[in-house]
Amino acid sequence: MIALSLAEVAQAVGAAVPHAGTATVTGVTLDSRAVGPGDLFVAVAGERVDGHDYLGDAAAAGAVAALTTRPGGPLPALVVDDTVAALGRLAAAVHARLADGDLVTVGITGSAGKTSTKDLLGQVLGAAGPTVSPPGSFNNDIGLPLTVLAADADTRFLVLEMGARGVGHIARLCAVARPDVGVVLNVGSAHLGEFGSADTIALAKGELVEALAETGTAVLNADDPRVAGMAPRTRARVVTTGRSAGADVRAADVTLDEAARARFTLVAGGERHPVALQVVGEHQVANALAAAAAAVAAGMTPAAAATALSAATARSRWRMEVTRRADGVTVVNDAYNANPESMRAALAAVAGMPATRRVAVLGGMAELGPTADAEHERLGRDAVAAGVDLLVAVGPEAAGLVTGAAAAGARSGETAVSVPDRAAAHQLLAEVLVPGDVVLVKASRSHGLEALAADLLDVGAGA
Numbered sequence: 001m002i003a004l005s006l007a008e009v010a011q012a013v014g015a016a017v018p019h020a021g022t023a024t025v026t027g028v029t030l031d032s033r034a035v036g037p038g039d040l041f042v043a044v045a046g047e048r049v050d051g052h053d054y055l056g057d058a059a060a061a062g063a064v065a066a067l068t069t070r071p072g073g074p075l076p077a078l079v080v081d082d083t084v085a086a087l088g089r090l091a092a093a094v095h096a097r098l099a100d101g102d103l104v105t106v107g108i109t110g111s112a113g114k115t116s117t118k119d120l121l122g123q124v125l126g127a128a129g130p131t132v133s134p135p136g137s138f139n140n141d142i143g144l145p146l147t148v149l150a151a152d153a154d155t156r157f158l159v160l161e162m163g164a165r166g167v168g169h170i171a172r173l174c175a176v177a178r179p180d181v182g183v184v185l186n187v188g189s190a191h192l193g194e195f196g197s198a199d200t201i202a203l204a205k206g207e208l209v210e211a212l213a214e215t216g217t218a219v220l221n222a223d224d225p226r227v228a229g230m231a232p233r234t235r236a237r238v239v240t241t242g243r244s245a246g247a248d249v250r251a252a253d254v255t256l257d258e259a260a261r262a263r264f265t266l267v268a269g270g271e272r273h274p275v276a277l278q279v280v281g282e283h284q285v286a287n288a289l290a291a292a293a294a295a296v297a298a299g300m301t302p303a304a305a306a307t308a309l310s311a312a313t314a315r316s317r318w319r320m321e322v323t324r325r326a327d328g329v330t331v332v333n334d335a336y337n338a339n340p341e342s343m344r345a346a347l348a349a350v351a352g353m354p355a356t357r358r359v360a361v362l363g364g365m366a367e368l369g370p371t372a373d374a375e376h377e378r379l380g381r382d383a384v385a386a387g388v389d390l391l392v393a394v395g396p397e398a399a400g401l402v403t404g405a406a407a408a409g410a411r412s413g414e415t416a417v418s419v420p421d422r423a424a425a426h427q428l429l430a431e432v433l434v435p436g437d438v439v440l441v442k443a444s445r446s447h448g449l450e451a452l453a454a455d456l457l458d459v460g461a462g463a
């Protein structure tokens with residue numbers, strides 16, 4: 001982060017300068033355990049813990065001041081009504097300063113693939129200059145400002161993931177850091193329960209392109225009608241991506257290798273360049289095209305983007321991590337999260353892998369609202385259609401998968417099985433897995449199925 005005087009920080013957040021405050025702030029953190037000398041400690045009241053209880057720890061670890069909702073305490077206090085909103089104001093002030101220089105900011109949103117695309121783009125832009133694009137999913141009112149604050153005067157590219165759980169959220173994130181390039185990947189059914197309809201999701205995601213200036217670039221997925229339909233909502237130049245022949249940046253001749261990694265020809269700006277992705281699943285083609293288009297908008301050549309895409313690897317955990325066990329069982333850990341689109345993408349990827357038997361160990365998909373039961377049943381049917389030989393539905397929320405699979409011809413209790421929990425799934429799999437099996441593990445975040453994937457890989461201790 002760029003070093004700021006406490007007075008500058010106070011001005012940015014709209015707080016009075018504390019008497020004792022002449023220090024310089026060189027970092028910002030919310031976690032008292034991560035505080036280092038020179039940090040501003042931001043006290044946030046979460047569901048389980050209240051950061052205000054850790055002011056003493058932060059002081060002991062070298063924090064120079066605290067952003068808090070109440071005066072007093074062991075550190076010079078910058079007192080505000082809402083510390084998360086104040087963190088956003090601080091990031092906005094820093095971003096405005098950096099944007100005056102030659103920083104290029106890219107914002108990425110969509111229902112699925114934001115982190116995957118950010119990770120690809122971060123590596124692509126990293127080949128062209130100093131880039132801030134932290135691994136993980138820092139896409140909300142806390143994560144995005146922290147990402148912005150990680151940039152400094154040397155940073156040339158800043159890649160921001162932008163998530164939304166409602167209308168107005170992305171507009172708020174864009175007010176913290178207005179992107180020069182805005183990427184919209186897709187409109188699916190993630191958080192459909194909160195939004196109510198896919199059209200409302202499109203309304204919310206499109207706030208990203210509404211925030212762009214005339215000089216900016218909107219990168220829109222031509223293959224998703226709701227995303228392509230956002231073009232009239234922006235003043236910026238529009239670049240479309242996709243498989244369709246009319247897309248400005250497109251993939252031709254897509255093939256998958258034995259590990260479900262895509263190869264294709266990147267067609268952009270009248271040029272054609274080969275790309276061989278290292279990340280797994282055909283859905284990564286759409287993410288790679290978005291990354292390529294954003295990189296070109298940020299000043300890279302299509303050739304350099306293609307080369308860097310081919311070198312890019314998975315950066316964030318539990319997204320299509322493919323591991324072959326010593327006994328010849330392959331575990332595909334895609335347990336980071338799940339919604340109907342990402343479940344289908346993962347099933348399609350596994351369908352392309354050579355296997356004597358395909359096993360899908362799937363947990364519930366959260367936050368789908370009233371359509372949840374129907375969506376689970378539909379996915380159960382689709383799993384069978386995608387060539388799943390054994391479906392293991394983990395937990396009561398996922399039971400509809402078995403109903404759907406049975407309707408598509410699976411034998412309930414034999415090739416489509418419901419188990420109560422992770423431990424039961426582990427026990428069943430320990431009994432039935434044989435060399436040559438490919439096992440997909442996936443569920444919504446709240447189910448924590450990455451632990452099951454870890455158990456499956458830890459065969460010595462587990463089986």
Ligand SMILES: Nc1ncnc2c1ncn2[C@@H]1O[C@H](COP(=O)(O)OP(=O)(O)OP(=O)(O)O)[C@@H](O)[C@H]1O
Pocket residue numbers: 110111112113114115116117137139163185186190283284286287318319320334335336337338341342343345346
């Ligand atoms: N373009 C895509 N289309 C459909 N599914 C995708 C796409 N890209 C990734 N996925 C799937 O979605 C899952 C989540 O991917 P990723 O973490 O990149 O998404 P995200 O949008 O960042 O999610 P979140 O909203 O949880 O932050 C992956 O496990 C993968 O299976």
Ligand SMILES: [Mg+2]
Pocket residue numbers: 114115116136137138139161
């Ligand atoms: Mg994410």
